[in-house]
Amino acid sequence: MISLSIWQQFLDGMKATTWPEYIAVFSGIISVWFSRKENILVYPTGLINTIIYTWLSFNSHLLGEASVNFYYTIMSIYGWILWSKRNAQQEHLVQISFSDKKWWQWQLLFFVSFYLTIYFLLTYLKKDFAPGAIPWADAIASATAFTGMWLMTKKKVESWYWWIATNIASIPLYFVKGLVFTSVYYFVLLIMAIAGLMEWKKRAKSHA
Numbered sequence: 001m002i003s004l005s006i007w008q009q010f011l012d013g014m015k016a017t018t019w020p021e022y023i024a025v026f027s028g029i030i031s032v033w034f035s036r037k038e039n040i041l042v043y044p045t046g047l048i049n050t051i052i053y054t055w056l057s058f059n060s061h062l063l064g065e066a067s068v069n070f071y072y073t074i075m076s077i078y079g080w081i082l083w084s085k086r087n088a089q090q091e092h093l094v095q096i097s098f099s100d101k102k103w104w105q106w107q108l109l110f111f112v113s114f115y116l117t118i119y120f121l122l123t124y125l126k127k128d129f130a131p132g133a134i135p136w137a138d139a140i141a142s143a144t145a146f147t148g149m150w151l152m153t154k155k156k157v158e159s160w161y162w163w164i165a166t167n168i169a170s171i172p173l174y175f176v177k178g179l180v181f182t183s184v185y186y187f188v189l190l191i192m193a194i195a196g197l198m199e200w201k202k203r204a205k206s207h208a
Helices: 002-015 019-036 042-059 063-084 101-128 135-153 159-176 180-207
Strands: none
Touching: 019 042, 019 180, 042 063, 063 101, 063 135, 101 135, 135 159, 159 180
16 A cells, blocks of 8 residues: 555656756756766756756755755856866866875765754754755755765765765655655666766776
């Protein structure tokens, strides 16, 4: 009975999917594919995705995810500039690399800081402004995404670990909010993130 209920919810959610959500999903998939290939087109295609999802998340009371996508938009512009920089030999200044101990400390601190900030903020807002918010789940999805996006602009292999965590947290989060197509989208991104992790590991080793 539970499986039938979930399946019916999935079908109803797919019927309710709007065209902006379709555009956001497909542009997001294309963007992740470009990211895996270390192609700078990850950013212009990603901007289409993040702008639409900022609006969709806000309307679905996913305030943490709305803030994430707004942050994505700002960081996409920053990453676009950073990935474009080259030296005199026309080589990219930022190369794919592994995080050392210092970088690991920074990203863990980055994650914890954002998780606590988003969690307590959403807990407060839930009372009067966002009754549909799920503070702990939204905070996990948001904080891992903040960390992953920051590391991606620096071309750190570990960014994919954070993306994997974001996707795992977002699949059920969007499903229960009725954005079923987006939930499927995050499942696709999960598979792509695993592939991206393996490819970036190979590239980091070749650069080393």
